[in-house]
Amino acid sequence: MGITIYDLAREAGVGIGTVSRCLNNHPSVSAKTREKVLAVAKRLSYQPHAHAQRLASKKSNTFSTIIPFFTNYFFIEVLQGVQDRASELGIDLILYGVNNTAQAEYYLRRSLHGGRVDGVMFFSMKFPESYVAKFEQMKLPLVIVDAYHEKFDSLLVKNLEGAKQATRHLISLGHRNIGMINASLETTPARERLEGYKLALAEAGIPFDMEKVVITSNGKQDGFNREAGYESMKEMLRRGFGRNRATAVFIASDVQAIGALEAAREFGVRVPEDIAVVGFDDIELAKHAQLTTVRQPMYEMGTLALQMLINRMKNPCAAPNHSTFLPELVIRKTCGAQPGVVSSSLHSGIELGEPSS
Amino acid sequence: MGITIYDLAREAGVGIGTVSRCLNNHPSVSAKTREKVLAVAKRLSYQPHAHAQRLASKKSNTFSTIIPFFTNYFFIEVLQGVQDRASELGIDLILYGVNNTAQAEYYLRRSLHGGRVDGVMFFSMKFPESYVAKFEQMKLPLVIVDAYHEKFDSLLVKNLEGAKQATRHLISLGHRNIGMINASLETTPARERLEGYKLALAEAGIPFDMEKVVITSNGKQDGFNREAGYESMKEMLRRGFGRNRATAVFIASDVQAIGALEAAREFGVRVPEDIAVVGFDDIELAKHAQLTTVRQPMYEMGTLALQMLINRMKNPCAAPNHSTFLPELVIRKTCGAQPGVVSSSLHSGIELGEPSS
DNA sequence: TTGAAAGCGCTAACAG
């Protein structure tokens, strides 16, 4: 079936060791031999047997990605970044979609044993404590994306900063009566974004009022969904109509904001004239909805995550690297200001280094 | 590092052959021995080395998925189906995201050689003729999803039927002046959907008028995107205002329809009162937009595709199996009729069979 | 039913 290095060796009149060396760019082969062998390889269109290589070299050249399943733009865009970079480096990606905690653990186990993968990317979920010791002991490279664990490399966006920026922006536009629509406070992003909102208010000397934050944690994704946003906005409009109505609202995610915009429309409340809106994430839809929002550089997060995994492989014993992206405010039409981008995205804590061929 | 069958053998006081047999449910081992070995395996939490198994058995237990990259709900939902089924069967999925033809071919090559995968799923692209012979000769199982090639298993939706249903529905609602918004006719779905639209018109004795179909193939995905829909609708509204304006429009995809809805709103044209709209696909957003549309059973397509690949592995020489899904009309609010589902989805040409453990 | 032994195709250490 397949053609092996033995075939090449015979054909080129050399030993299999030499063949292997040529194929792997090992320095100690004469230019002459190398050329000869490579020529034969090309002629017979030789392809190495991936699993034999992996068995012998103890490297799988494959990463696994464990993702809470992704009817969600955030993951798609991040994954796109991961995939593009992996493709450049000739790395295979195994996709593990997760619907519940048990499944996540199953895939962690699967990734951990059997030499299947050289590293794992774990997305947006609390990393199970029961696997901490196992990963440490196995020294299997791991990067946690959009979540945090002190013991492992992680990569996330400064939610607090982003929320602060968004709220500040609303304040700078003259709003004093600013509401917030949030998702379940059991999730870290929701908590951090609330915190940022509070801080910005405090900075400006505006008293925080829990009455002005509406939390709907219904449905999927802990309330980070369109219906929740829709309901929350209805609730907010209902609550505050007449006296003291919020003139602006910061919403914890774009999907929710999309729903909220819909609710506003139904109530005949104009955006931004009657109420200014700022979201969070900058998913594709945000552009179409002309939503002012806080941009997470998702694609870049993906490429960086991949790179972090590679760096970790090269240097398994370095201290955990926690990189953060500072999100940027993207001003469109739902806030009533001049469109544009405010702060620029930057990340810290990691060297990108050269692509290792 | 890893614990191997040698460890198990020693611990259980048997030979490695026996261990292997126990682990693989080979019939000829005594119940007693099997239990003993399995107990030891569990105790030491043994995990087989995937690559060693794959090298020795010449099976990779992995499929590759080659997907034109997926900022597109269709793929995500199909992939979700594929992934869920694969996970049930313990099969790994390699994700190859493709941005251009050259890349697609690179991944085909990569899949073809080196024993990396047992089968490949190729999505929504014309299968390159230059690889036909190679796949036939290698007998590497292949299923083409959302596209067609006579030589290989394929799985697609009856676009023509779906478009016909959509148009018929509009006709049944009393519309006679029905427009269509389409994407690039270079793509098969666009052509087939146009054809279905024409046929339904013809059935009802309504003359087809190319003036009433607007094609925007700008931007990504051959015009299957939101902006294109937005532009097309503007164009349609501009063209027909005053005399003879279309009272209904069939749109070739939901993403486009979402854009179109936006354009209508901007023009102050009410949906469905002033113009009825039917889309195609039934992506998540369609539900939120209350869009009447033609549903492609994407998740089910994913699970079926995976199953087809497995069937093909079991029976490498059977004639190509071409399965089709009949899409169903989902009636929501943009068409002005009573909500509900009209025809039911069914597929033909394949036995699902039992999951092979 | 079981143990021993021969590969699967490759890498890497060891002699030349």
Add this chain to the structure above:
DNA sequence: CTGTTAGCGCTTTCAA
């Protein structure tokens, strides 16, 4: 610089 050899961990004959 190059050929030979010993594994990598598992499956699968082949005898026993």
